[in-house]
Amino acid sequence: MRKLLRTVVPPLLFLAMFLLSWDLLVRLGGIGPYLLPSPAAVAKVFVTRSADLFAAAQITLFSAVVGFLASLIVGLITAVFFAEFRWLRISCYPYAIFLHTVPIVAISPLIITWFGYGATSVIVITFIISLFPIITSATNGFLEAPEELRELFDLYDASRLQRLLKLRFPSAIPQIVSGAQTASGMAIVGAIVGEFFAGHEAGRYGLGYYMFTAQGQFRIDILIAAILISTLQGIGLFAAVTLFAKTALRRWMTS
Known part of the structure; x- marks a missing residue:
């Protein structure tokens, strides 16, 4: 109980x-609600x-x-190919970096042109932004399998699939x-x-659209509320990934 209180x-x-x-x-600074509303507001x-x-x-x-x-699935598949085929990694990895460095604002009009306004374009933009960390981390992980275990797999003449599933992936x-x-x-x-940029689908408005309209209307109270909710969502999604790693993947995380 005391430890919980300290935390x-x-x-x-x-x-x-x-x-x-x-x-x-x-209150004391006389700041208008159009600049900074009170916590009560x-x-x-x-x-x-x-x-x-x-x-x-x-x-x-x-x-x-x-x-x-989607980024997790595509990123893992891409990382597998990068790890298995050196020529492919050398040829294509720079383009993965290029995709990561291109400002999403610059390619949003192109995405909207292809997929239109609404949820599909939002998902595509989310996918692009989330993809690079998966590719980078997974590729490095696949390539950094312990040398002594790789030699052991060589000794037993393990197949490529066995190396992937029993050595590189764990x-x-x-x-x-x-x-x-x-x-x-x-x-x-x-x-x-x-x-x-793309979430203006009739009848379906996400937090980003609320932020966009609230900023234009100087409703900073709505803007801050939407920011707080999106922050909690980010924390929740991060916690879900962490919890999954500590339960379903516990034996590999602790080894």
Whole structure:
């Protein structure tokens, strides 16, 4: 119990001090709500517009999860080919870096032209943003299998598939999980950015669209509420990946 209190109480105290300082800054500084609303104003948004925000959060989370899972599958398959075929890694890895460095803002119009406005374009943008950490981490993990185990597999003349399933993949699990954790946070960012540019589908508005419209209307209280929800979603997705790694993949993570 004492350990739990030591863990929980300091963050709660810091949060209380932060909210108090925020409220005093708005009240004593005479800052208008169009620049910085009070904590009470933001809390009021959660109460009065909870249904709209919850519906928007579901749409954003769906796009983020689908884009993340797609990037995880494609990234792992790509990493397998990069690890197995050196010529392919040398030839194509620079293009993976190129895809990562291209500003998503620059290619968003192209994605919208191909896929139109709505969830599909948002998922594609999320997929692109989340893909590179998976490819990088998984490829490095596959290539960094212990030398003594590789020699053992050589000694027993193991097939390529046996090496992949029984040596490279188990050895790469920590790296893959690390890449997935990074990509999970970036997936929420990708979904929000995608909704800024492509999330204008009639009747389906995600948090990114709410942020976009709230900024144009100077409704900073709605903007902050949407930011807080998206932050919690990022934390939740990261925690889900971490929990999966500590349960289903425990034996490889601890070895």
